[in-house]
Amino acid sequence: MPQSDNYETVVGSANSEIASFETHEKGFIGKFHHALHTTPALVPLIVLLAAIVVFGLALGSRFFSPFALTLILQQVQIVGIVAAAQSLVILTAGIDLSVGAIAVISSVVMGQFTFRYGLPPSVAVVCGLAFGTAIGALNGWLIARMKLPPFIVTLGMWQIVLAANFLYSQNETIRSQEIAEQAPLLQLMGAKFNIGGAVFTFGVVFMVLLVLILAYVLKHTAWGRHVYAVGDDPEAAELSGVNVKMTLISVYALAGLICAFAGWALIGRIGSVSPTSGQLLNIESITAVVIGGISLFGGRGSILGTFFGALIVGVFTLGLRLAGADAQWTFLLIGVLIIAAVAVDQWIRKVAA
Amino acid sequence: MEPILKGRGLVKRYGRVTALDHCDFDLMPGEILAVIGDNGAGKSSLIKAVSGAVVPDEGTVTLEGKDVRFTSPIEAREAGIETVYQTLAMSPALSIADNMFMGREIRKPGWRGKYLRQLDRAAMEKMARDKLSELGLMTIQNINQAVETLSGGQRQGVAVARAAAFGSKVIILDEPTAALGVKESRKVLELIQDVKSRGIPIILISHNMPHVFEVADRIHVHRLGKRLCVIDPKDYTMSDAVAFMTGAKEAPRAA
Numbered sequence: 001m002p003q004s005d006n007y008e009t010v011v012g013s014a015n016s017e018i019a020s021f022e023t024h025e026k027g028f029i030g031k032f033h034h035a036l037h038t039t040p041a042l043v044p045l046i047v048l049l050a051a052i053v054v055f056g057l058a059l060g061s062r063f064f065s066p067f068a069l070t071l072i073l074q075q076v077q078i079v080g081i082v083a084a085a086q087s088l089v090i091l092t093a094g095i096d097l098s099v100g101a102i103a104v105i106s107s108v109v110m111g112q113f114t115f116r117y118g119l120p121p122s123v124a125v126v127c128g129l130a131f132g133t134a135i136g137a138l139n140g141w142l143i144a145r146m147k148l149p150p151f152i153v154t155l156g157m158w159q160i161v162l163a164a165n166f167l168y169s170q171n172e173t174i175r176s177q178e179i180a181e182q183a184p185l186l187q188l189m190g191a192k193f194n195i196g197g198a199v200f201t202f203g204v205v206f207m208v209l210l211v212l213i214l215a216y217v218l219k220h221t222a223w224g225r226h227v228y229a230v231g232d233d234p235e236a237a238e239l240s241g242v243n244v245k246m247t248l249i250s251v252y253a254l255a256g257l258i259c260a261f262a263g264w265a266l267i268g269r270i271g272s273v274s275p276t277s278g279q280l281l282n283i284e285s286i287t288a289v290v291i292g293g294i295s296l297f298g299g300r301g302s303i304l305g306t307f308f309g310a311l312i313v314g315v316f317t318l319g320l321r322l323a324g325a326d327a328q329w330t331f332l333l334i335g336v337l338i339i340a341a342v343a344v345d346q347w348i349r350k351v352a353a
Numbered sequence: 354m355e356p357i358l359k360g361r362g363l364v365k366r367y368g369r370v371t372a373l374d375h376c377d378f379d380l381m382p383g384e385i386l387a388v389i390g391d392n393g394a395g396k397s398s399l400i401k402a403v404s405g406a407v408v409p410d411e412g413t414v415t416l417e418g419k420d421v422r423f424t425s426p427i428e429a430r431e432a433g434i435e436t437v438y439q440t441l442a443m444s445p446a447l448s449i450a451d452n453m454f455m456g457r458e459i460r461k462p463g464w465r466g467k468y469l470r471q472l473d474r475a476a477m478e479k480m481a482r483d484k485l486s487e488l489g490l491m492t493i494q495n496i497n498q499a500v501e502t503l504s505g506g507q508r509q510g511v512a513v514a515r516a517a518a519f520g521s522k523v524i525i526l527d528e529p530t531a532a533l534g535v536k537e538s539r540k541v542l543e544l545i546q547d548v549k550s551r552g553i554p555i556i557l558i559s560h561n562m563p564h565v566f567e568v569a570d571r572i573h574v575h576r577l578g579k580r581l582c583v584i585d586p587k588d589y590t591m592s593d594a595v596a597f598m599t600g601a602k603e604a605p606r607a608a
Contacts, residue, residue, distance in 0.1 A: 216469075220469075220471045220472050220474075221469075221470045221471065221472060222456075222458040222460070222470070222472060223470075225447065225451055225455070225458065225472075226455075226456075228444065228446065228447055229444040229447060229451075229455055232444040232445060232446045232447065233443075233444055233445065235440070235442070236440065236441070236442040236443055236444055237442075237444060237455070238425070238426065238442075239406060239426050239436075239438055239440075239442035240426075240442045240443065240444075240452070240455040240456055240515075241426060241427050241430055241455055241456025241457060242427075242455060242456050243425075243427065299444065299446045299447075300446050
């Protein structure tokens, strides 16, 4: 054999020491970039804290009081809960446009089952939650089994559920007093308690707990890792042993369940059961997710980011209202934030961190 | 001797394209079988058919004498067949440890694992690090870094380490050295020998003739969707093998 054929034998005598590199100084921006890459919830947290500081300085105690700050929590609770569901779906590189409709029809089911069929409120609530889960599971089934794009499935489901909601409820609202007298359980999520001027509702507590539980599940359980893997690259996930279809179906079903809880919280928040409420929830939830730094391409981001994203919207809304600005300024600034958030996402994605 | 993994009359069609045309396949216990063939000959389809990634339209697959019908890679994995795909099948945004244990995560012992279903990260990271060290992939500094931050060769190393760590009956390697440098491919070839010495048979798909002739006990030549012949690398030269697989030369009758 010519000598060139044995070129690999020389490898045996090669230096086997581990390659070591001088950690070159990346500078402040480099380090910041790296931190963002590993902790994606950092950007919205910084924006949130900055917004609170700015409004606190500008408005003083009118804004920077336990009452006002917890008022923000109450105002974002519904969007926050729905956005948690939306986060799960978007992490799988999907989107759920039917979240708001599921929340509303679940609240209508809870109300109508109690008042039309005379079921005990607890049973009606369980029925509402089951109904939301079922719609979510149907979304998931159509997406995972029938391989239809999530955008199309949930766009259709949004219309179907909303129309069904109006047909079934005959467009009638169940009034707040009636609920308070006959089925106070339906308003449970609106029950308030006071800690030193800070006002909390069960809905707010539920939102915070939900976010913490989901953060744990996504980070520390196999199912959570699978959600990320499916969003990152479904084919790779399938080949490396993830049941992609079941993961997708479970994500959409869980999103449906969470939206149904949001429907319950919605009754607590507005007092009545109204089929016309919650119309903007799908857009508002996507806004919170995007501002929270979750990538619409899936597999990246954290649920805490979504929570901060929802709070950012709440802080801007209340802060600008207290400052006496036209409400349109809020929308304008949120629009800017959305585009900025996606720009930051693209920057973070640059691997050379 | 009875083959450990056997395929008979495998057919796979994609629309009007026939990828596998009544193909037979035999893997003997403890051997390294190389599968070579031109691009589009159906090597990948053959591997996917025996590893559960595609379900063949016709034909049977037999593992240790028992008929098996895998409908997903998960089932094949549970039966002890581990595959390193050409695409590597890794999630870029997740860590090395996450990727190595994807689909077979270790849970913490006790109530935290049982009721909270908490993952035992420390155990998974330790095992991942041990496996990578065995492979000599020590240049990976941090087991928790995302796979997308690794070089192509390092990614391949992680994928091979994953298969070597978990494969119990058969390990299938699809182009394991294609993206590797000289040193890394040597490591992978050593690992292949190492796995063989543990008695686990290996299917190696490769275009790299020197590597094939170095490690293979038998060479399965694939052409036009079926097995053309099986040759012993000691009886033929690399040019013969290339001539068979491209059709430049008549294949030997007895195989």
